[in-house]
Amino acid sequence: MQVLDPLITWLQPLPPTGAMLAIVLVTIAGGVMRGFTGFGAALVIIPVVSLVTVPRDAVVFHALIEIPTALQLLPDGLRHARLSTVLPMMLGLILAVPIGVLLLVSLPPDVMRVAMSVSVLALVAFMWAGVRLPPARGTWAALLGGTAGGIFQGGAGVGGPPIAAALMARRDDAGETRGNVLVMMALVILASIVAQYAFDLFTREIVILGVLMAPAYMLSTFLGTWLFLRTGGRNYRTVALGILAMTAIGTLAASLI
Numbered sequence: 001m002q003v004l005d006p007l008i009t010w011l012q013p014l015p016p017t018g019a020m021l022a023i024v025l026v027t028i029a030g031g032v033m034r035g036f037t038g039f040g041a042a043l044v045i046i047p048v049v050s051l052v053t054v055p056r057d058a059v060v061f062h063a064l065i066e067i068p069t070a071l072q073l074l075p076d077g078l079r080h081a082r083l084s085t086v087l088p089m090m091l092g093l094i095l096a097v098p099i100g101v102l103l104l105v106s107l108p109p110d111v112m113r114v115a116m117s118v119s120v121l122a123l124v125a126f127m128w129a130g131v132r133l134p135p136a137r138g139t140w141a142a143l144l145g146g147t148a149g150g151i152f153q154g155g156a157g158v159g160g161p162p163i164a165a166a167l168m169a170r171r172d173d174a175g176e177t178r179g180n181v182l183v184m185m186a187l188v189i190l191a192s193i194v195a196q197y198a199f200d201l202f203t204r205e206i207v208i209l210g211v212l213m214a215p216a217y218m219l220s221t222f223l224g225t226w227l228f229l230r231t232g233g234r235n236y237r238t239v240a241l242g243i244l245a246m247t248a249i250g251t252l253a254a255s256l257i
Contacts (some may be wrong), residue, residue, distance in 0.1 A: 014208065016218050019052035022211065024216065028163075031217040034069070035224020043064070046157045047117050049250075055112035056104050057206045059157035062208025063192040066171040070186040072218075077182025080175045081142035088139045089163065092146025093153070093184070097191045100154020101199050116156045121245065126165070128245070133252065143168070149188065154195055159188050 014020055026048040029040035042062050049058035104112060144164025153159025167180045196202065 031220025032224035035169040035221035074186040078181025081183040088142035089146035092143040096147040096150025097154040100151040103155040
C-alpha cells in the first residue's frame, strides 16, 4: 500500500465517488455524441458536470478534454478552410471570449447553472426546428458570428453551435464549410484555455480531472464514429437532439430544486 501512497495523495483533490462516476459517464456519453453527430459534447457534458462541481470548473474541464481531439482534427480543417471567411470570425471570437468568461466568474453559480441549461435548450430548439439563417456573407457577418460564439463559449462553454450555424448560413460547399468549422472549433478551445488561464480558473483538481478524462473522451469519440458508420447515421439527428434536450431539461430541473 505504501507504494500507492504518492498516487493516492495526487488523486486526493478529486470529487467524491458519486460525483466522479457522474463525470466519467457524462464524459463518455459526450464523446460518443461528438463522434456520432460531430457536435453536442459540450451541451451534454457541461450542464451535468456543473451540477457536481461548479459552472466555471465544468467549462474549464470541457475545454481541457477537447484539446487532443481539436488538435487531431485541425490539419484536416486547414486543408479545406477559406482564410478570408475564418479570419474575421477569429477576430470576433478572440475579442468576445474574455467577455463571456467575465460573466462566468461574476455571476453566482446557481444563476450560471440555470443560464447554461436554458442556453442549451434554446440551441437544441434552434437546431431541432431546422432554422436556416439567411445567407450571411461578408466580413461583418463573420465578425458577428465569431462574437456570438465567443460570448457563448466564454460564459457557458457552448460556442460551437452559434459558430457552426453562422458558417452553414454562408451556403458554401460542404467540404469548405466543414473545414471552416474544424478550424474555428480548434480556435474556440485555444481561446478558451488562454482566457481561462488569464482569469485564474485552473485548479489542481480540474487539471487532474482533465488529464484523466481526456483519453476516455477521445476513445469514446472513436466509438461514436464507429457507431455512425455502422448504422449509416439512421435517425442520428433525432436521437442526438433528443438526448441533448433531455439532458438540458434534467439539469435545469436539478438546478432549480
